[in-house]
Amino acid sequence: MINFDSLYQNLSDSPIQAWRKPLPQLIETALSDRQHGKRVLWQKLLEELPEITATEIDLDRDLLKIGHKKDCSEQQKNQLLSTLKQLIPWRKGPYELFGIHIDTEWRSDWKWQRLQKHIQPLNNRYVLDVGCGNGYHMWRMRAEKAKCVIGLDPSQFFLTQFQLYKHYIGHNQPVHLLPLKSEELPAMQSKGFDTVFSMGVLYHRRSPIDHIAELKGFLRQGGELVLETLVIEGDEQTALIPAGRYAKMRNVWFLPSTAMLVRFLERLGFINIRIVDVTTTSIEEQRVTDWMDFESLEDFLDPNDHSLTCEGYPAPKRAIVICNRK
Secondary structure, three states: OOOHHHHHHHHHHHOOHHHOOOOOHHHHHHHOOOOOOOOHHHHHHHHHHOOOOOEEEEEEOOEEEOOOHHHHHHHHHHHHHHHHHHHOOOOOOOEEEEOEEEEEOEHHHHHHHHHHOOOOOOOOOOEEEEEEOOOOOHHHHHOOOOOOOEEEHHHHHHHHHHHHHHHHHOOOOOEEEEEOOHHHOOOOOOOOOOEEEEEEOOOOOHHHHHHHHHHHHHEEEEEEEEEEEEEEEEOOOOEEEEOOOOOEEOOOOOOHHHHHHHHHHHHHOOOEEEEEEEEEEEOOOOOEEOOOOOOOHHHHOOEEEEEOOOOOOOOOOEEEEEEOOO
């Protein structure tokens, strides 16, 4: 079983210690209620990882690099490669593990480059990453000297990918992925996280305003919210609610204009609201690779007009908004 003891130690005597008491039961319930058919296999893969010591760990780079190929034998490398391939698809990255390059579906480093220069320095901050996937951005946050980084994602598959990488980085790292949804966690009272990220989550929520209010509840006074989401062109009255799927995704509910997004944040009492980036997602940033060999962005677009999805909606465009809790 995955052990969360180091997480509980990090929470003790911290601004986010309010989570220390409810978390064990919340995690146990989530793992029990959302059991996956491959959970036993994934646990076995983690238990049988080859023991390899990395001579280098470099998280402060676009390609997160752990070790060199010279650190392991050919047998160990083949065993690790087999395990990694059993955990396809790899969606967020890229990673390199003992000379094995994991070319993920998303160039998640591009998103990090777009926001990194705009956020408050993460040095010594408690950081929450809602909808963290397999944790790529959490390692980038830790490289920025964050004191503790906690990610939320209900997928036990992503938890397995994260734990595999953490196995070789070191379990003493104050970086933790909880298999929980943000709505399953209580809001903080007076204290909370210094920085909260929500990237690629808002449009999956039926009530975007409730999600933003939820994020606010995790922040301390003056704390920073980094919100990244799909948007469309238009004024503060403009939003897209797909009739069915959007870019072949079932669970897309609400795409606001950036002006509407700002209005949401204003109504919820955020201050210092600024749109720092708006970028149309390219087929170079999200694409099919050997490590994610299913359909990807190019398959979701109109083959004759990449400015439209295959359903005829505007193609994916993503905005980054940064603001502070008053």
